[in-house]
Amino acid sequence: MTFPAGIYAQRRVRMLGQLASDLFVLLWVVLWWFVGRATERTVDAIATPARRSGDAARQLRDQIQEAAEQTSRVPGLGAELRKPFDGAVLSLQDVISAADQQVASVERAGLLLGWLVFLIPAVLLLVIWLPVRVRFFLRARAAQRFLDAEADLDLFALRAMVAQPMHVIARISDDPVAAWRRGDREVIHALATVELRRSGLNPPPL
Incomplete structure (x- = not known):
């Protein structure tokens, strides 16, 4: 459906x-x-x-x-x-x-x-x-526009580090900021996934 x-x-x-x-x-x-x-x-x-x-x-x-x-x-x-x-x-x-x-x-x-x-x-x-x-x-329509435009998931990863509770971020990485800076795609994808799901969206495949 x-x-x-x-x-x-x-x-x-x-x-x-x-x-x-x-x-x-x-x-x-x-x-x-x-x-x-x-x-x-x-x-x-x-x-x-x-x-x-x-x-x-x-x-x-x-x-x-x-x-x-x-x-x-x-x-x-x-x-x-x-x-x-x-x-x-x-x-x-x-x-x-x-x-x-x-x-x-x-x-x-x-x-x-x-x-x-x-x-x-x-x-x-x-x-x-x-x-x-x-x-x-x-929120979902705004997030969907970025995904439709094939925008990088870095934006959603950054939003996750700002908006998500600390214990949620800690389950993804001990140092998410450093992982984001070095371009760790797995961590970035995991952070973006948490933020996208808050907007009711599924992330694109890793």
Whole structure:
């Protein structure tokens, strides 16, 4: 399995570790997306009684309006007989408006809470994971450009002597600086190998 340079390490063990971490991040984000949506639906369910009240009030209002229309057709008394029905329609409209406002408030709260439940854990993990992946990508691409240009491994050997822990350098040579100065290719290759692997790259053959 091969990937574009810089995306994943060339060493199989490290590449598998990176793949596992990326898959974990993806699953983590997807999981909290579903948890956030479930939270939104749960909060939204609180508005169910208000929705039912609003629907019942609308049906009753429509029925009263129809009754008012029928009553208004009574000759001579229609206008007077209709007034109580019109008053009831206005009262029911107030009930409907209050129910709609309550439903809208609960829906906004559910949407906000759902997004917070999703974003907080997702962003916290991305803040940890993303800089590590970006640093690896930039370091690997920069190192790969030198290798693609067939640059000498001396640069990576020098970086190893500066950046690598002392016990790592000591395992390669008791006097790496002297070995580098006299052009000891085995020591230079070993130092470059350590530095290249830190960038996720395999060294060229000795």
